Amino acid sequence: MSSALLADLRARGLVFQVAGEDELPAWLDGGSRTLYCGFDPTADSLHIGSLVPLLMLRRFQDAGHRPLALVGGATGLIGDPSFKAQERQLNTPDVVAGWVEKLKAQVSRFIDFEAGERSAEVVNNLDWTAGMDVLSFLRDVGKHFSVNAMIQKESVKQRLEREGAGLSYTEFTYMILQSYDFSELNRRHNCSLQIGGSDQWGNITGGIDLTRRVNGEKVFGLTMPLITKADGTKFGKTESGTIWLDARRTSPYAFYQFWLGTADADVYRFLKYFTFLPVVEIDALEQADAERSGRPEAQAVLAREVTRLVHGDEGLSAAQRITEALFSGELGALSAEDFAQLRQDGLPASTLSLSALPDTLTQLLTEAGMAASGKQVKDALGRNAVLVNNAAVGWDANAEPARVFCAESALFGRYFLVRLGKKKYHLFELG
């Protein structure tokens, strides 16, 4: 059963490095095992960078194992230096504690807590570090670590070698804390496998070594590859910033759109990473797309699957509803109820008062958040890239917002759907 899991993970390209490679398949096949992955609270929500590990926990659970999601209430107070170019600023304990609670809830949506023996659990490393005193830490944990070995780790090397950067003792200690987590989870929960992103390799092997020394236990590690894009730009960022898992930060519609915009060169790989679709199905889809000319179907499948995983069926249908309405080019087909629904569904929207319009369109659209500055709106207006209810508006109208936004041209007497560029929409409702 479980060596089948490993084979599938490999086929998906999800296995980057394995510690204990020779024995891992047999160990997994030998029964229901406990594994963990850590998520540090660096914000009040995880972003899609955490999606691969989260789904990985689920993949293991579906294969009969027991996942622990560790939320780093302690490590989040320290900051992981791994492959970070600079020292990070510390957040206050109460802020981190608040984020821990948010992440707990978020993480919980991806794993099953009602699965009998393989039921998932959320743990917090603050539980076993908060009460520890410095001397115990130094004598019982720190003594097992060789600084000579620690400074050899790739993850901190650039910080140690690079001119203009540095590494505080605090962040340097991060590795020890995370290693201690592994040994504690091994002791408390018989957890014997840690998974994480490839940047976590140094921390994971540190934990493996410590667990062997203090518990005398052989434990395993597995890392997933860094998600890259074919064009070399960073995955997970877009014009409007990070793609978050929290619907309040990134609406299901924006989330769906993000995946829909995946490049052809990346989409089949992403399907393997981010969905539970069988590899053979994905390969078949790739084949079909290649044989057909024109637009591939893969992006739509990817967007649908991932949006459903993160936002559920409701989030998905809201996202699809908006997408359909906006990109079908048939605004006329929308009813007044549809507009109300779009706003409900998370289409960026705001209320407009005809009697209190700003002096210029640039002001109006900038304030609505459609562009970062008036210059961008100006540029768009000058290129006929602003459409109000599907009618192009030119730069000459900039000083006369009242001409564009008048009661007569409002759809259903109250709606203005403004499009800036190809993809940015904003709904104004008279109020």
Next chain:
RNA sequence: GGAGGGGUUCCCGAGUGGCCAAAGGGAUCAGACUGUAAAUCUGACGCGAAAGCUUCGGUGGUUCGAAUCCACCCCCCUCCA
């Protein structure tokens, strides 16, 4: 504690008295071409509709004029102790 090197517009990085709102690259935004893809080409890119206003770690100073010179302060890095 000592010596040296740094802090420039989102990032990297030029700029050492006026020609600097500040080269170049990246990112980003818009246009063309397309398939809400990529690549390519074009334009924008401190704020402002404009007049104009505000920037080069901070505070003062020199000067007709300072990112550039001076003083003090803050922060970072390297080496020595």
